[in-house]
Amino acid sequence: MTDLRTFAEALLRFDTTGGDEAAAQAWFRERLYDLGFETYEWTADADQLAEHPSFPDDPADIDVADRPSVGGVLEFGDPEAGKTLVLNGHVDVVPVERDLWSSDPFEPTWIEDGENLRARGAADMKSGLTACVFAALALRKEHDEHESLDGRVVVESVVGEEEGGIGAAAAALDNPYPFERDAALVAEPTNLRVVTATEGSVMKRLHLTGRSAHAATRWVGESVLPHFETVRHAFEELEQERGESVSHPLYNEFPIPWPVVFGTVQAGSWASTVPAELTAEVRIGVAPGETVDEVETQFEERLAEVVADxxxxxxxxxxxxxxxxxxxxxxxxxxxxxxxxxxGGMREAGLDDTDPRGATYGADSRHYVAAGIPTVLFGPGTIEQAHYPDETVRWSDVERARETITASARRYLSAK
Structure with a gap:
């Protein structure tokens, strides 16, 4: 039987960037079938997602073609008498800058005497997805020996998480299974800690206009750069104000709980010309308990104040x-x-830090929560390694995650 390492290595060899998840998902579904899971598959409907607040309004801007999500189900005892727990992970990964990697990002590389595994997706989050598969298998083995459980465990490999959660949103909006789901665990890289709150974000594009002029007579032009700096400083001030006025007990540890980042800035057309056009893209953090619309309005109002001045x-x-x-x-x-x-499963696996935390990133958990399915995040790896060159995960953490998820699933299905 395939072991944890071999499964992870095989999954990591698939380049699942840019919507290219189909081959990996076909492999994943076949492996689940071979391992005794009943398998399901679904593809998102772009028209349906266009009605969802997370996605663009134009269905043509949502790439769903040839992007199946896969679920595998194991049933225990009388499944209708017990609960159903979903173990979820996303198979898509972000693009790589190969020149910054020490090895082929899609050839799993064991480093430091096998203590760490390096590959794109090692932390975010194919190792966590692998841990979910083997946690479900370990639970089945326990049940076969003791016949002690009723219920179901579902292992999901979804697509497009980095693009708003295409596969998870579709599953939340239109249940792909012939049974209800009671709770979910998403195996994002939480450094083996409990995350019960995830931050939201609103993405905005800012366009400013100045007046071009020859650099030799720049005083007759109007550079767009000082105006951008005024807007940027105004947004930084609002970020600080929100950090002081918008509180949440799980976010006190963060120096900037609701970050604002201008991720891209493009200005000017020529070194010898006063820059007259600027386009910037900004990501604005949304606290649990707030809505995207509410936070968007705050920044629109602050921009209006800058314009009025x-x-x-x-x-x-x-x-x-x-x-x-x-x-x-x-x-x-x-x-x-x-x-x-x-x-309880964490304590059983020897993990002492079980206090719930918040995360400043978003995750597919929000789609299940919105559908009324309580969802928690827990997985191996750290968010600092996600999207990073030479992305690595400590393998002992993957094994500990598998052990913890097994114990947690047993406890959840056993609770009455």
Whole structure:
């Protein structure tokens, strides 16, 4: 039988960037079938997702073609008499900058005497997905020996998480299974800690207009750069104000709980010309309990104040529009039974730090929470390794995650 390492290595060899998940998903579904899972497959409907607040309004902007998500089900005892727990992971990965890697990012490489595994997706999050598969198998082995459980475990490999959660959103909106789901665990890289709240974000594109002029007579032009700096500083001030006024007990540890980042800035057309056009893209954090619309309005109002104070901008109002995907925040109450089961499973596996935490990133958990399915995040690896050159995961953490998820699933299905 395939072991944990071999399975992870095989999954990591698939380049699943840019919507190219189909081959990996076909392999994953076949492996699940071979391992005794009943398998399901679904593909998102772009028209349906276009009605969802996370996604662009135009279905043509949502890439769903040839992007199946896969679920595998193991049933225990009388499944209708017990609960159903979903173990979820995403198979897609972000692009790589190969020149920054020490080895082929899609050839799993064991380093430091086999203590760490390096590959794109090692942390985010194919190792966590692998841990879910083998946790379900370990639980089946326990049940076969003791006949002690009723219920189901579902292992999901979904697509497009990095693009707003295409596969998970589809599963949340239109249940692909002939049974209800009671709770979910998403195996994102949480460094083996409990995460019950994830931050949202709103993506906005800012366009400012100045007036070009020859560099030799720049005083007759109007550089767009000082106006951008005014807007940027105004947004940084609002970020600080929100950090002080918007509180959440799980986010006190973060120096900037609701970050604002101008991720791209493009300005000017020629070194000898005063820059007259600027386009910047900004990611704005949304706290649990807030909505994307509410936070978007705050930044639109702050921009309006900057414009009102500038004769130039008042005559040439900036464009400030949404683009890409939006992430609503998601939160599960710490007293939910799936959280209690996970914390108990962690203690059983020798993990002492079981206090619930918040994360400043978004995750597919929010889609299940919105569908009324309590969801918790727990997995091997750290978010610092996600999207990073030479992405690595400590293998002992993957093994500990498998052990913990097994214990947690047993506790969840056993609880009455």
């Amino acid at each position: 500038s004769e130039w901008l008042s005559a040439r109002p900036p464009k400030f529009e949404r683009f890409s995907v939006q992430f609503e925040a998601g939160e599960t109450a710490p007293d939910e039974s799936v959280v209690a089961a996970l914390r």
